[in-house]
Amino acid sequence: MSDDTSLPSGKKRLGQILWIAVLLAGAAGVVYAYLRWTWVEVQPLCVATAVPERPRSAGGVWYWIEPTPRECLLVRFDGKRTALARSPRIAAYWPSSKALAWIAADGKGWQVHRASPDGSGATTLFRSDHPLDGIWTDGMTTAWLEKLPPPKTTARFLPPIGPRTVVWMHDGRTSRKVAVLQEGFAQGQVVGAVRDTLYVAGSREDGIGVTVVYAIAHNSPPQRLLSEYGTISVALHGEELVWTAPSRESNTLLTACLRTMDLRNGVIRTAAEWLPAGGVLYRRGADWILCTGLTETAWQVDEVQKGGHPLSVPDDQWPIAADEHGLLAVQRQKTPGRVMVSRILYR
Numbered sequence: 001m002s003d004d005t006s007l008p009s010g011k012k013r014l015g016q017i018l019w020i021a022v023l024l025a026g027a028a029g030v031v032y033a034y035l036r037w038t039w040v041e042v043q044p045l046c047v048a049t050a051v052p053e054r055p056r057s058a059g060g061v062w063y064w065i066e067p068t069p070r071e072c073l074l075v076r077f078d079g080k081r082t083a084l085a086r087s088p089r090i091a092a093y094w095p096s097s098k099a100l101a102w103i104a105a106d107g108k109g110w111q112v113h114r115a116s117p118d119g120s121g122a123t124t125l126f127r128s129d130h131p132l133d134g135i136w137t138d139g140m141t142t143a144w145l146e147k148l149p150p151p152k153t154t155a156r157f158l159p160p161i162g163p164r165t166v167v168w169m170h171d172g173r174t175s176r177k178v179a180v181l182q183e184g185f186a187q188g189q190v191v192g193a194v195r196d197t198l199y200v201a202g203s204r205e206d207g208i209g210v211t212v213v214y215a216i217a218h219n220s221p222p223q224r225l226l227s228e229y230g231t232i233s234v235a236l237h238g239e240e241l242v243w244t245a246p247s248r249e250s251n252t253l254l255t256a257c258l259r260t261m262d263l264r265n266g267v268i269r270t271a272a273e274w275l276p277a278g279g280v281l282y283r284r285g286a287d288w289i290l291c292t293g294l295t296e297t298a299w300q301v302d303e304v305q306k307g308g309h310p311l312s313v314p315d316d317q318w319p320i321a322a323d324e325h326g327l328l329a330v331q332r333q334k335t336p337g338r339v340m341v342s343r344i345l346y347r
Contacts, residue, residue, distance in 0.1 A: 039346070039347045040312055040313070040314065040344055040345065040346055040347070041344070041345040041346075041347060042314055042317060042329075042342050042343075042344055042345075043342060043343045043344075043345060044340060044341075044342050045062075045077060045081075045341045045342055045343055046077060046080070046081040046341050047081075047338050047339065047340055047341070048064075048066050048075070048081070048330075048338075048339040048340075048341050049066050049068050049073070049337055049338075049339070050066045050067050050068055050337075050339060051320070051330055051334070051339050052064030052065065052066060052075070052320060052321075052328070052330070052339075052341060053065040053066070053067060054092075054093070055320055055321040055328050056093075056094070056095055056321070057095075057321070057323035057324075057328075058095035058096050058097055058117065059095075059096075059097040059117065060078075060323075060324075060325070061076060061077065061078045061095070061117065062076070062077040062078075062321075062323075062328060063075065063076050063077075063093065063095045063100070064077075064321075065090050065093065066083075071086050071087060071088055072086070072087055072088070072089055072090040073085070073086055073090075074086075074087075074090050074093055074102055074119075076100075076117075076118065076119060077341075078118075082118075082119070084100070084115070084118075084119030085102060085104060085113070085119065085122075087104035087105065087106060088105060088106050088107070089104065089105040089106075090102055090103065090104050090105075091103040091104070091105060091110070091131070091132060091133050092132075092133050092134055092135045092144075092189075093135060094135050094136045094137050094190075095117065096117070096137055096138050096139050097117065097139070098117070098138065098139025098140070099114055099115065099116065099117065099137050099138075099139040099142075100114070100115050100116065100117050100119065100137075101113065101114045101115075101125075101135050101136070101137040101142050101144075102135065103132045103133065103135050103144060105131075105132075109127055109128060109129050110127070110128050110129075110130070110131060110132040111124050111126070111127050111132075112124065112125040112126040112127075112132060112135065112142070112144055112168075112170070113125065114137060114142055114170075125142060125170045125175060126144070126168065126170065126175050128146055130146050130147055130148055130149070131146070131147040132144055132145065132146055132147070133145045133147065133185070133187065133188050133189075134185075134187075134188040134189040134190050134200070134202070135190065136189075136190035136191070136192055136193075138192075138193065140171070140172055141169060141170070141171055141172070141193065142169070142170040143167065143168065143169045143170075143178075143190045143193075143198055144167075144168050144190060145165050145166065145167060145168070145185070145188045145189075145190065145200065145202075146165070146166040146168060147163065147164075147165060147184060147185070147188075148163065148164045148165070148166060148184075149163060150162045150163050150164075150184075162182075162183065162184060162206065163183065163184025163205055163206075164180055164181060164182055164183070164184060165180070165181040165183065165184060165185055165188060165200075165202065166179075166180050166181075167179040167180070167181065167190070167198065167200060167216055167222075169198070178198070178216060178218075179214075179216045179221075179222045181200070181202075181214060181222055183202075183204060183205070183212075184204075184205040184206070185202030185203060185204065185205055186202075186203050186204065186205045187202065187203050187231075188200065188201065188202035188203075189201050189202065189234070191213070191234050191235065191236055191241075192236040194236060194239055194263055196217065196218050197215050197216065197217045197218075197263075198215070198216040198217075199213060199214070199215055199216075199225075199234075199236060199241065200213070200214045200216060200222075201213045201214075201232075201234040201243075203231045209229060209230055209231070210227050210228065210229055210230075211227065211228050211229075211230065211231055211232045211234075212224055212226070212227045213225045213226050213227075213234060213241065213243070225241070225261065226243075226261070226268075228243065228245040228246065229246055230246060230253070230277075232244045232245055233279065233280045233281040233290075234281075235281045235283070237283060239262065239263045239264055240260050240261065240262060240263065241260065241261040241263055242258065242259070242260050242271075242281060242288065243258075243259055243260075243281075244256045244257070244258060244259075244275070244277075244279060244281065244290070245257055245258075245259050246277070247273060247274065247275075247277075248270055248273065249273050249274065250273075250274065253277060254276070254277050254294055255273075255274060255275065255276070255277060256275045256276065256277040256278075256279070256293075257270050257271075257272060257273045257274075257275060258270070258271045258272040258275060258288065258301055258303075259271065270306075271301070271303045271306070272301045272302065272303055272305075272306050272307055272308055273306055273307060274307050274308070275290060275293075275299060275301065275307070275308045276290065276293040276294050276295040276299060277293060277294055278292070278293040278294045279291055279292060279293030279294075279299065280292055280293075280321070282321055282322035282323065283322075283323075283324075284300075284322045284323060284324060284326075285324060287300050287301060288300075288301040288303075289301070289311075289322035289327075290308070291319050291320055291321055291322055291327070292319070292320050292321075295310065296318060297310050297311070297313055297319060298310065298311045298313060298319040298322060298327055299311065311327070311346075312346075313327070313329070313344060314344070315332075316331055316332055316333065317329040317330070317331065317332070317342060317344060318330050318331070318332050319344065325343065325345065326343055326344050326345040326346060327343070327344040328341065328342075328343060328344075329341070329342050329343070329344050330342070
């Protein structure tokens with residue numbers, strides 16, 4: 001046998017080269033796809049006076065509360081940072097594409113304010129000597145909670161004579177009382193409305209740490225839909241109620257799950273398991289994002305795999321919220337009175 005017969009023929013060698021090229025192209029595609037979702041861009045936005053609290057996005061604009069030693073600021077960022085309201089305390093706020101509503105307190109009591117999304121045309125809808133909390137608006141309707149103290153001559157721990165929560169609604173003309181919940185909340189929130197039904201969540205003030213959710217329909221008594229141990233995050237998406245809860249599979253309170261209720265038929269399902277506890281729910285495209293949980297990062301919920309995974313975040317960034325475009329974050333190293341706020345984009 002000659003030496004030539006031990007070498008690959010020209011056609012065979014060309015086939016091997018083409019096969020190797022295909023393998024390399026496939027590997028390059030996998031690497032590119034991986035890098036495409038792990039490449040991140042950090043865009044500095046502004047310098048805040050404090051770490052933003054309860055950040056929310058509406059219509060592509062960010063809002064948050066900045067607590068300082070002397071006052072609280074309600075801030076809007078639409079390319080520039082603007083303080084829309086100042087008060088000794090801003091208890092809650094809610095932005096929508098049509099209106100902005102917030103609750104402020106001073107030495108004279110509590111007030112409910114509503115304005116355009118840019119803060120212009122502010123009006124006062126309601127005043128009370130009792131604490132107000134948990135405001136929500138869609139531009140037409142505004143709803144909030146009022147905390148009533150228990151009668152001074154009765155036992156605090158008996159629900160019918162203990163703290164109560166009044167649910168108020170303003171329809172653009174007048175304010176009216178729509179329900180009285182026979183329990184007090186350490187922290188309450190009007191989650192939103194679906195087909196003229198308000199949904200209210202609150203962490204109970206007394207006893208075992210439990211968060212409850214009520215449905216309040218027109219001319220109907222409040223209906224308690226669910227309760228979960230601990231402080232949970234609750235949101236509405238279309239005709240689904242979505243919330244975090246202690247894990248059904250894990251035996252540690254450091255693990256959470258994501259549950260949903262179809263508001264048309266009341267069916268509850270567990271959408272994802274083995275998530276970090278303590279996170280706040282945000283919507284980004286078709287996905288739910290958990291931010292500022294025990295892991296101090298952002299997790300993307302994967303309902304197909306019934307789990308989740310942490311998003312790639314630079315080491316010096318602390319994600320605090322999410323919207324359609326990416327994450328809102330602050331630098332971990334902060335100078336008192338100067339906090340760099342950034343946006344993390346995924347390319």
